Amino acid sequence: MTDVRHILVLPERDAAEEVAEELRDRCGLAEEPPVVREALAGEDDAEDAQWLVVLEGPAAHGLDPAELDALTAVHDGWRERD
Template sequence: MNDVRHVLVLPDRDAAQEAVEALGERFGLDEEPRIVRDALAGEDDAEDAQWLVVLCDEDERLDAAELDEFADEWDGWREEP
């Protein structure tokens, strides 16, 4: 079993939640992605945070370029491992 993960960085919680729903529909995921709040360094305000969507891809079937395009639709990006 491989431990391949993709991380999408999105600008806010709403975008992250909507993206999780769309990811399942578009990519037919076996496991629901996890949403994680990532506070920016030195910021205490909840508005000053990025939201990470973590996808497990044990079978390595998700294409990085497709995930890049998907994240861009939500004004985000995919972090390189």
């Protein structure tokens, strides 16, 4: 089985936390995926941070990338593509 990893990028912490909670409920995950703060390259301003929801390992298998794209788009975010 290959490693699967989805990184969802959102502009605000509240949006990232909402997406993580919705993914837990919608996908039947045991716990919410982690929300991580990531500063934009070259930016020193804390307001220029992105918030990431990281899905990897068994929790990431079987998730539909199109559904993840749609979910993040509702919150003005996107899914990183390899």
